Amino acid sequence: MRQDSPIRQAARQAEARPLDNRSKHLRRLVVEGLLGGGRGHIGSSMSPIEILRVLYDEVMRFDPANPKWPDRDRFILSKGHGCLAQYALLADKAFIGRETLATFCKRESILGGHPEAGKVPGVEASTGALGHGLSIGLGMALAARIQQRPSRVFVVMGDGEINEGSVWEAAMSAGKHKLGNLVAIVDYNKIQSYAFTDEVQPLDPLPEKWAAFGFDAIEVDGHDVEALSALFRGLRYDGDRPTAIIAHTVKGRGVPFAEHQPSWHHKNKFTDDEVRAIAAALEDA
Amino acid sequence: MRNTSLNKVHELARRDSRVVFIGSDLGVGTLKAMKAEMPERFFMEGVAEQNVVGMAAGMAMDGLIPYVNTIAPFITRRCYEQVAVDVCVHNLPVRLIANGGGVVYAPLGPTHLAIEDFAILRALPNMAVVAVSDAEEMKRLMDVSLDWPGPLYIRLAKGGDPVISQPTDDFRIGRAILRRPPGRVLMVATGATTERCLRAAEILAAGGVESGVLHMHTIKPLDVGALLSLVPGRDLLVTVEEHLLAGGLGSAVLETLVDAGVSLPKVVRLGIPDAFTREYGSQETMFETFGLTAGQIAERVRTAL
Structure with a gap:
């Protein structure tokens, strides 16, 4: 019988904690996209919200008016x-207009069901095919080193995504190159498309796996804004090991009613009742 | 040809600080001089082609020009999605240098042959596909590769290939070179088959049949203009490639001519039939098996006329 880590246990106990206003606001923006497009990966978009919130609010250096600023930090949503x-x-930070969210997946929209570089300001790489982002991030982290830029690279991956062997190829290289400026984050919500990760392809012991590949592996409650904030503030980014953050999320x-539900990984249509229920949930959350 | 190509990478890296080299797990001492001179731009990342190509894409997104090198099937089949998505969707200046194109690795069996590389790579938007004929032409390709704006696949031949290219060729990616002016026959060839076609043309000329040879070193973008000016008026068009007949040079030439509305002469496509190879030997013996030696090409032309 596997022993859960203390952080994993604590994260589970903390699930009853209400979301604060900013987390609710960001989720309402997600819903504007979901309802605009009439579809979307709702479960997969709700689990990493606090990770992205802390990165964009407190950690990453960027300039929405100059998205290609060379010294910016790079963010890759590998789980596109x-x-x-x-x-x-990106809407919240004014890379794109908020009204753009409602165009999600529409014919002429810049916002597709997977993010595309060159279309969406602030998107560094087109992702969607899983297992690509860490290699791209590795290349960017090496480019920053070669070009002597201070840029740091943050790559968010899904738990199902790291079934891909290419992720571990990239991890080996990142460890070898001692890339302190590379941070791999696993949005460990324990559910992939078909079912729970434990059923489809068990991942544990996950921190140990990343550590074995040369990363400083750290577990965190991926919805705990203060814990995430302290974690990212505490990283050196100029050390000789890349960082892997195992973020326990829901x-x-x-x-x-979507939490922990494999059936809410993706929806390609919503009933009126579901739309009302989602809106109500985010008011009360 | 391989050493020429890789030494050129070193030379380009001296000339341009954006150039980096990434190998998988190449032979002992590969680009030793470059590694010693500029270790920060020399990478050997192990038997992990998906990562190598993705990493090259990430570097190219930030302004570097990566030259990636490994054995042809592993830089094409193994990491096809990374080539398609990371490199081609983003239209990045990543160069893929493929050792042992075609049947160069005949003794090593079907796992090591690249007989569908033209087909699968030319199917990708933005990708350019080039197969030069000899080491001297490789130098010219490498010189112009630096400024090619998008992805580039470079298929290497066996090495020690007879030099048929000329310093006066004015080599450009996407522009075919007429090696021998056409008569009743025009042969269109690429890579190592161009030299075979030139010898076939000599044999045919001795028998009174004048045959031209168009060296289509770039499979994509294909030189439409050269085809439109040279094909009309011929009795026979022959395409010759060290590649499966499905989807390679012959397919590309016919697609182009049909799309341009050219009325076709009689056409013969020479290449590898729709089967994986079942024998070993050498590149030359495999050419014989598939009817791609100079004598066999000449014979096929004579029969077809």
């Missing part, structure tokens, strides 16, 4: 299907 989370932050967080 969770793009509504990133679109919410799929569908903030929409109680």
